[in-house]
Amino acid sequence: MTLLALEGLVKRFASTTALDALSLQIGAGEFFALLGGSGSGKSTLLRVIAGFEAPDSGRVRLQGRDITRLPPQARDLAMMFQSYALFPHMSVRENIAYGLRRAGERDPGPRVAELVVLLGLEGLEERRPQQLSGGQQQRVALARALARRPPLVLLDEPLGALDSGLRERTGLELRALQRRLGASFVMVTHDQAEALSLADRVAVLEGGRIAQVAAPRELYERPATRAVARFLGAANVLEAGRFHLRAETTAPAYALRPERIQLAPGLPEANGTRATVTEIAFRGGDVLLLAQAEGQVLRLVLPAGLALPEPGAEVFLAWDAAALAPLSA
Numbered sequence: 001m002t003l004l005a006l007e008g009l010v011k012r013f014a015s016t017t018a019l020d021a022l023s024l025q026i027g028a029g030e031f032f033a034l035l036g037g038s039g040s041g042k043s044t045l046l047r048v049i050a051g052f053e054a055p056d057s058g059r060v061r062l063q064g065r066d067i068t069r070l071p072p073q074a075r076d077l078a079m080m081f082q083s084y085a086l087f088p089h090m091s092v093r094e095n096i097a098y099g100l101r102r103a104g105e106r107d108p109g110p111r112v113a114e115l116v117v118l119l120g121l122e123g124l125e126e127r128r129p130q131q132l133s134g135g136q137q138q139r140v141a142l143a144r145a146l147a148r149r150p151p152l153v154l155l156d157e158p159l160g161a162l163d164s165g166l167r168e169r170t171g172l173e174l175r176a177l178q179r180r181l182g183a184s185f186v187m188v189t190h191d192q193a194e195a196l197s198l199a200d201r202v203a204v205l206e207g208g209r210i211a212q213v214a215a216p217r218e219l220y221e222r223p224a225t226r227a228v229a230r231f232l233g234a235a236n237v238l239e240a241g242r243f244h245l246r247a248e249t250t251a252p253a254y255a256l257r258p259e260r261i262q263l264a265p266g267l268p269e270a271n272g273t274r275a276t277v278t279e280i281a282f283r284g285g286d287v288l289l290l291a292q293a294e295g296q297v298l299r300l301v302l303p304a305g306l307a308l309p310e311p312g313a314e315v316f317l318a319w320d321a322a323a324l325a326p327l328s329a
Contacts (some may be wrong), residue, residue: 001027001028001071002025002026002027002188003026003028003029003030003062003063003069003151003152003184004024004026004049004060004061004062004152004184004186005024005025005026005059006022006023006024006025006027006045006049006058006061007023007057007058007059007060007061008021008022008023008057008058008059009021009022009023009045009048009055009057009058009060009290010055010056010057010058010060011021011044011048011053011055011056011208012056017207017208018041018044018057018208019045019048019058019208019210020041020207020209021209022041022045022058022208022210023210024057024209024210026184026186027184027259028151028184029182029183029184030184030185030186030200030201030291031103031178031184031185031188031198031200032184032185032186032187032199032201032202032203033187033188033194033195033198033199033201033203034046034186034187034189034203034205035187035189035190035192035195035202035203035204035208035231036188036190036204036205036231037206037231038190039152039207040205040206040207040208041205041208041209042054042188042190042205043188044124044155044208045188045319046079046156046186046188046207048060048314049077049154049186050072050075050077050079050154050169051070051071051072051074051075051118052072054068054069055068058115062075062077062085062152063076063151063236064101064153071073075151075154076150076151077150077151077153077154078145078146078148078150078152078153078154079145079153079154079155079156080141080142080144080145080153080154080155080156080158081141081154081156082157082160084129084137084138084140084141084195085141086129086137086140086141086144087129088128088129088130089128090125090128090129091125091126091127091128092116092125092127092128092129092132093112093116094140095129095140095144096108096112096113096115096116096140096143096144096147097109097111097147098152098223099144099146099147099148099177100112100147100148103148103246108147109272110146111147115146116143116145117142118143118177119138119139119140119142119177120145120182121136121140121143124136124140126322134162135162135165135166135170136318137144138158138159138162138170142158142174142177145278146181146183149183150183151184152183152184152186152241153167153178153183153184153185154184154186154188155174155185155186155188155261156188157188157189157190158173158174158180158187158189159174159189159191159194160189167194168197170196171194171197171198172197174198174213175198181266187199190289194276195216195286196216196219196232196311197216198303199216200215201213201214201215201218202215202219203216204219204228204231204232206227206231207217208248211224211225211227211228212224212228214224214229218311219232220232220256220257220323221257222325223235223255223325223327224327224328224329225327225328225329226253226255226327226329229325229327230254232301234258235255235256235257235258235325236255236256236257236258236261236298236299237252237253237254237255237256237327238253238254238255238256238324239252239253240253240254242295242296243273243292243293243294244269244270244271244272244273245270245271245324246270246271246321247324247326248321248322248324249277249326250326251326251327251328252327253326253327254324254325254326254327255324256298256319256324256325257323257325258288258298258299258300259300259301260267260319260320260323261300261304261317261318261319261323262316262317262318262319263300263306263309263315263316263317263318264316264317264318265316266316267316267328268316268318271318271319271321271324272316272317272318272319273293273294273298273316273317274289274293274314274315274316274317275292275293275298275314275315275316275317276291276293276312276313276314276315277289277290277291277309277310277311277312277313277314277315278290278291278292278297278311278312279311280308280310280311282304284304284305285304286299286301286302286303287301287302287303287304287306288301289301289302289308291315291317293317295322298317300317
């Protein structure tokens with residue numbers, strides 16, 4: 001069932017087109033990620049959905065209702081900002097209750113108590129934001145966003161302010177919470193690993209357009225274009241005319257993931273190449289190896305316990321035909 005429908009959205013800032021006839025549907029109860037680099041249009045799209053920016057053309061429909069021209073407070077959704085935007089002079093309890101009081105709730109206490117337990121904030125109710133860790137501030141901001149039980153929650157880089165050790169754990173907690181609540185979450189992020197590990201589906205944005213929408217595994221293993229392939233996991237892009245390829249599908253180019261390439265004892269007849277090792281980087285559980293082949297650098301990810309060649313060594317690389325993902329552009 002479609003919860004949010006975006007229809008032909010166009011947004012320009014002077015001579016820059018931030019959204020270019022963008023259309024998208026997001027389902028009820030879905031955790032959806034908008035992924036892209038700087039200037040891709042992902043943050044502008046989130047602000048158009050929230051009502052902080054008005055599109056030049058196109059429509060935003062929430063639960064079938066046209067909300068394109070409604071102000072933010074009249075939309076049945078909530079937004080958690082990257083900065084969390086907590087009121088510094090208010091306690092945790094007061095911050096969570098703020099939206100409920102503005103909506104006319106006479107006794108927000110029971111709902112606040114429910115959210116305190118749900119977000120693991122017990123014992124912190126009287127603290128001010130400056131007395132909380134980054135992870136605790138994020139949970140307070142999320143509790144405030146969830147207070148009115150919106151069917152749609154917008155998250156602007158929700159893990160961006162956390163250190164790397166806390167990001168993964170907090171992200172998994174966020175996904176588990178979304179599953180329990182049944183609300184739709186739409187998350188903006190530039191972090192590929194974050195999008196792939198948390199979302200049910202991911203839309204990759206490029207130049208104000210959607211380059212591809214797919215489930216994380218499909219997006220990673222079968223990118224549609226060269227740009228998506230390179231953005232997601234630094235895939236190798238092999239041009240059909242440069243390498244001797246034998247693929248399952250004919251295409252002008254193919255994406256080949258670094259972990260799908262192996263070191264071979266000799267030069268394969270197809271789906272392989274002679275290469276020269278240029279760099280080796282130990283990464284803990286695996287090793288990143290860079291090798292020069294046919295005028296380009298290929299990336300390999302190999303097990304850490306494998307006997308590895310030295311930089312400058314000549315090697316043979318091989319891969320299966322099934323590992324070649326055809327690219328349309």
